[in-house]
Amino acid sequence: MNEDYIDIILADDDEDDRLFFTDAFEELKITTKVSTYNDGVYLMDYLNSEEIILPNVLFLDLNMPRKSGMECLREIRANDKFKDIAVAIYSTSASEEDIEKTFVYGANIYIKKPDNFKKLKKVLSEVVTINWQYHTNGLNKEIFLLRL
Amino acid sequence: MPSRIYKAPWFVKAVFIVSFFIIFFVAGVTYKNMSKLSESFDLIEHKYELGVELEQMISYLKDAETGQRGFIITQDSTYLEPYFSGRENINNSFAELKQLTKDNEEQIKFLKKLNILIDNRLANFEEVERFVLKKKNNIDSPNLIPIFLEGKQLMDDIRDKIKIMIELQNKRLEARQEAYGNNLELTPIFLYLVLLLSLLLMIGAYYKIISNLKKLKQTNKQLEIFKESANQSEIVSKYGNWIWNIEEDTFIFSDNLYRLLGEEPQSFKASAANFIQFVHPEDKEKLRKQVEMMMEEENLPYVYYRVIHKNGNIRHLKSYGKTLVNSEGEKRLLGTTTDITDEIENFVKLEQRNFELERNNKELSAFNHVASHDLQEPLRKIQTFLSRLEDKEENNLSESGLKYMSRIKSAAARMRLLIDDLLQFSRTNKADKVFETSNIYLLLEAAKQDLAEVISEENAVIVADTFPAMNVIPFQIQQLFVNLIGNSLKYKAKDRSPEIKITYEKVMSSKEAVLINAKANTYHKIIFKDNGIGFDNEYAEKIFILFNRLHNRQEYSGTGIGLSICKKIVENHQGYIFADGQPSIGATFIIYLPFL
Numbered sequence: 001m002n003e004d005y006i007d008i009i010l011a012d013d014d015e016d017d018r019l020f021f022t023d024a025f026e027e028l029k030i031t032t033k034v035s036t037y038n039d040g041v042y043l044m045d046y047l048n049s050e051e052i053i054l055p056n057v058l059f060l061d062l063n064m065p066r067k068s069g070m071e072c073l074r075e076i077r078a079n080d081k082f083k084d085i086a087v088a089i090y091s092t093s094a095s096e097e098d099i100e101k102t103f104v105y106g107a108n109i110y111i112k113k114p115d116n117f118k119k120l121k122k123v124l125s126e127v128v129t130i131n132w133q134y135h136t137n138g139l140n141k142e143i144f145l146l147r148l
Numbered sequence: 149m150p151s152r153i154y155k156a157p158w159f160v161k162a163v164f165i166v167s168f169f170i171i172f173f174v175a176g177v178t179y180k181n182m183s184k185l186s187e188s189f190d191l192i193e194h195k196y197e198l199g200v201e202l203e204q205m206i207s208y209l210k211d212a213e214t215g216q217r218g219f220i221i222t223q224d225s226t227y228l229e230p231y232f233s234g235r236e237n238i239n240n241s242f243a244e245l246k247q248l249t250k251d252n253e254e255q256i257k258f259l260k261k262l263n264i265l266i267d268n269r270l271a272n273f274e275e276v277e278r279f280v281l282k283k284k285n286n287i288d289s290p291n292l293i294p295i296f297l298e299g300k301q302l303m304d305d306i307r308d309k310i311k312i313m314i315e316l317q318n319k320r321l322e323a324r325q326e327a328y329g330n331n332l333e334l335t336p337i338f339l340y341l342v343l344l345l346s347l348l349l350m351i352g353a354y355y356k357i358i359s360n361l362k363k364l365k366q367t368n369k370q371l372e373i374f375k376e377s378a379n380q381s382e383i384v385s386k387y388g389n390w391i392w393n394i395e396e397d398t399f400i401f402s403d404n405l406y407r408l409l410g411e412e413p414q415s416f417k418a419s420a421a422n423f424i425q426f427v428h429p430e431d432k433e434k435l436r437k438q439v440e441m442m443m444e445e446e447n448l449p450y451v452y453y454r455v456i457h458k459n460g461n462i463r464h465l466k467s468y469g470k471t472l473v474n475s476e477g478e479k480r481l482l483g484t485t486t487d488i489t490d491e492i493e494n495f496v497k498l499e500q501r502n503f504e505l506e507r508n509n510k511e512l513s514a515f516n517h518v519a520s521h522d523l524q525e526p527l528r529k530i531q532t533f534l535s536r537l538e539d540k541e542e543n544n545l546s547e548s549g550l551k552y553m554s555r556i557k558s559a560a561a562r563m564r565l566l567i568d569d570l571l572q573f574s575r576t577n578k579a580d581k582v583f584e585t586s587n588i589y590l591l592l593e594a595a596k597q598d599l600a601e602v603i604s605e606e607n608a609v610i611v612a613d614t615f616p617a618m619n620v621i622p623f624q625i626q627q628l629f630v631n632l633i634g635n636s637l638k639y640k641a642k643d644r645s646p647e648i649k650i651t652y653e654k655v656m657s658s659k660e661a662v663l664i665n666a667k668a669n670t671y672h673k674i675i676f677k678d679n680g681i682g683f684d685n686e687y688a689e690k691i692f693i694l695f696n697r698l699h700n701r702q703e704y705s706g707t708g709i710g711l712s713i714c715k716k717i718v719e720n721h722q723g724y725i726f727a728d729g730q731p732s733i734g735a736t737f738i739i740y741l742p743f744l
Contacts, residue, residue, distance in 0.1 A: 016529050092525050115531035
């Protein structure tokens with residue numbers, strides 16, 4: 001892990017969302033390294049490849065072709081190697097069912113994609129500057145869903 | 149006669165038994181009296197014979213005496229003839245007397261004494277004879293006198309004895325007559341009375357039989373009517389009856405059972421084999437097994453099978469049987485067979501419709517969810533791009549360009565609202581409704597939290613009573629509160645800040661006019677009262693209808709879904725929601741939730 005910048009990965013099949021995401025981090029004055037993957041398969045292939053630097057925060061879209069965010073989450077939490085990665089769910093939906101499931105499967109935070117770029121920047125800056133110690137192990141369901 | 153006894157079923161039997169014994173008794177009494185009568189007659193005859201015989205004896209003795217005396221006087225031996233024949237006759241007569249008195253000890257005793265006297269008399273005769281023959285004609289001899297005197301003495305004794313014997317016989321007869329006289333006198337009256345009683349009993353029995361016969365006829369008539377109505381009901385209700393005598397293996401089929409098989413009534417012999425011919429080949433084995441089971445258990449559960457009519461129609465039948473044992477110990481299986489083809493067809497149709505409905509519902513729900521869900525994504529992008537455009541290019545746009553952009557923004561915002569509400573509406577439809585005992589106050593606080601921004605913006609005051617714990621679907625009740633408070637905030641009066649008063653009351657459904665048809669007895673009554681713009685009560689019901697709005701979009705931004713969701717939530721709880729409005733004064737929403 002790198003100490004100089006925050007390593008961030010986003011897995012999202014939507015091109016526009018990936019654009020918003022990278023744009024937002026570009027505009028934010030935080031030293032980050034953002035890489036994006038087009039779906040769950042690409043993401044897991046990358047994470048499972050040898051000699052990589054594991055990201056600090058992983059943003060997971062739920063609804064993706066081939067391998068969904070939920071499947072990725074389960075694989076990641078099943079592997080001890082990834083135990084230090086903070087997983088943020090980054091989804092259009094905020095249905096009770098999805099929130100409950102991802103919480104149970106061990107995601108750290110749940111973000112509903114905002115409909116406003118300013119809000120998006122605010123959310124992302126909050127997430128990457130969070131004290132993850134507090135959010136680890138998903139002990140507190142009250143603060144799981146990030147409210148704005 | 150008490151009518152209860154008269155009506156008793158054993159009455160006729162009893163009367164006949166009593167009558168039989170009476171007649172038997174009368175016959176016995178009559179026989180006894182007759183035999184007594186003939187016995188008395190015998191006795192009289194006997195007495196008469198005895199009397200005659202005794203007289204005869206005296207007469208013979210006298211004849212002998214007279215003959216002897218004649219001989220003594222005349223010395224002519226011809227006088228002795230009656231004497232000799234007299235002796236012989238006396239012996240005969242004596243034998244006869246012996247015969248006549250053999251059944252009477254006393255008479256026998258007397259007869260023995262008489263016998264001795266007679267023997268002595270005869271000996272006396274011989275003595276006199278010897279005396280006369282020895283001393284010829286010497287009748288004046290003084291020696292003869294004592295002998296003669298002795299003869300007289302003996303003769304007197306004999307007479308006495310005979311008199312006693314006749315008297316004895318008379319006494320016996322009298323005693324007998326006295327003993328049986330009363331009896332014989334009473335017998336005719338007794339017999340007459342007994343016969344009369346028997347006659348009365350017979351008459352009673354006769355009436356009983358006649359009345360029974362009448363009743364039987366009446367019952368028969370009713371039975372006939374009942375049979376006819378049973379026949380009709382069999383035809384109308386499409387069922388038939390059968391009786392199976394298990395021991396004799398004989399069957400009785402009702403007329404309609406034949407019709408159920410598509411045959412004319414009683415057109416073939418009622419038997420298991422003939423019936424099974426009609427059964428659908430696939431069901432034959434099943435029915436046979438059931439019949440075998442019936443043989444063992446003698447109690448048939450419902451059997452379902454098909455039969456094929458001669459014209460090829462397939463009908464579904466259902467049979468049920470029950471064993472009955474009658475008073476003679478005969479086992480019978482009484483069964484009913486019903487044609488359930490229509491029911492099965494209806495059931496299949498209903499099931500199909502249900503299935504379709506369920507599928508449609510699922511599809512609709514899925515469509516609703518997916519549509520609103522998937523619609524969000526492009527909308528969110530439009531909004532995000534709009535916000536970027538606003539941030540970056542605002543200065544490069546003309547005035548009309550800015551105006552168009554603001555229009556696009558508000559249109560997009562409205563679309564978002566619609567989608568959010570629709571999503572919520574479809575979510576309240578979902579089947580997984582878990583009731584939990586919930587703290588209503590916490591749910592209200594959570595609702596207020598959801599609306600915190602607007603509440604503080606509007607300076608709204610919300611006052612609430614305390615609530616008891618209720619068994620509800622928590623997130624739905626929270627949604628209900630959000631929607632109702634949101635509604636009040638949205639339709640606030642322009643000249644005053646919103647005030648919402650929430651009151652709670654426990655009520656009996658019988659006391660509330662609007663709960664006449666309510667299922668539960670007690671309800672939680674929650675009232676939301678605001679000081680907003682209110683509404684005309686004309687629309688009190690309309691406002692709960694989906695997409696129904698009372699106001700123009702420019703004035704108030706509503707989707708017409710919020711209150712529909714409220715209604716749906718309350719209905720999910722088997723409750724009721726009513727609205728009451730006063731234009732420009734305020735609106736009141738009354739919610740009734742049953743105690744669960």
